Amino acid sequence: MPAPRQHLFHPANAGAYREAVGAAVDHLVAHLAATAGRPSGGVSPREAAQRVAAVDLDRPLGTGPDALAELSRLWLDDAIWFHEPTAAAHLNCPVVIPALAAEVFVSGVNASLDTFDQSAGATFIERHLVDWTTARIGWGPGADGIFTTGGTQSNLQALLLARGQQVAPVDRLRIFASADGHFSVQKAARVLGLGDAAVVPVAVDHARRMDPTALASALADAVASGEVPMAVVATAGTTDFGAIDPLPEVAALARAYGAWFHVDAAYGGGLLVSARRRDRLDGIELSDSVAIDYHKTWFQPVSCSALLVRDGATLGHVTWHAAYLNPKDSAHPNQVDKSLQTTRRFEALKLWMTLRVMGADAIGEHLDAVIDLADAVAAELTAMPEIDVAAAPQLSTIVFRWCPPGLDDDEVGRLNAAVRAELFDSGRALVAATRVDGRSYLKLTLLNPVATVDDVLGVVALVRATGRRLLAGPAETGARDGRVAVLR
Structure with a gap:
């Protein structure tokens, strides 16, 4: 038998694999240690593009x-390091080590979760995690679900199932979602052929939660116009405010x-495992479907998410049988029957480990x-002069802006x-x-569970100090690209 190719994962190449993975881990850890309190290198898109384009593949x-x-x-x-307390931009979390260890097996074994004969026990690990999560939601044994790439895919599949339950013409179907809900609802409407007008935005209250009175009015108006309410999408953790709509x-x-x-x-699905705040999700058990990103508030690596449904039979709206893969008479439990994807990584192993x-x-x-941290920081910011906090945090985001005297609203927004751009360029x-009600905010x-109040207030101090330098003028600050000019 000829020797295997030197780069293939194979028993004969186990030593080379161990050496390569060990070298990669050492290299990564060395970079981790060298970040020295800076969440990024501040590279510009032009610089990054030029470096990559120069590589002859x-x-x-x-x-x-x-x-x-x-x-x-x-x-x-110049990578973005989410373990740094000063990395406070997006819903990207530092990840837990057991999930990183699982990645070795996810990639090394390279199982595909579409059929049992490509995954074996992995099929049941995923199914057990689905059952465990649906039980946390409060559903019975008829519930089911599937792991997905993220909330966008989960929302798309949920709305596809909702459409599958309807017999009304597509042009009459309507989706009702909070005005602060995720844009993936609108994208799903486009993908499903419903069009932009199919999504009806519902006003929010003073706490940025969907207003039930506004929802009732919107539903009644739609029916009076001959439209059919296909779905109502509540948000448990809006991207900007962490707002949880009144689910019951x-x-x-x-x-x-x-x-x-x-x-x-x-965003808010991690509350299912909170000992102190699980009650914020009361009413989630009344839903037909739930999207959860484990790679947000469960501290898992991207991508690790799921769509969960109260009645597993509704997943049949995405089922398609292929003779070569998952024929109707298959004796195996095939997960592709429930998924929009065919080939699918064993992402569930990360949560399992x-x-x-x-x-x-x-x-x-x-x-x-991190919720405690947001509450404490928001209390400090609310007491600060020249700081405008748009709303009290409900999860772990704080929307604010620095409003120095002498600037009008547009100038405050541009400042x-x-x-923000100057801080990114500096890597600090x-x-x-x-934007909130037409106004620009940060x-x-x-x-980051290890970040402190002082860490976050230090970022706010950087915002104010950077703003003061920008206002002083380009000659004194060295500000790039003439940004200060837009303020004058």
């Missing part, structure tokens, strides 16, 4: 060390109008820690945007931007 480097050195130059030297009230209205009730808990090593309570404690801190997204 038809001329391999030939050795692992050379490839790792090149990887540092192209990416790792929304559920009752959805049921009264015969609409599918979906809960987008991509986390639960088996750390336990669910430890995940919940991490989430409670805060310039500050990462904050996000958003946003702190806190998903």
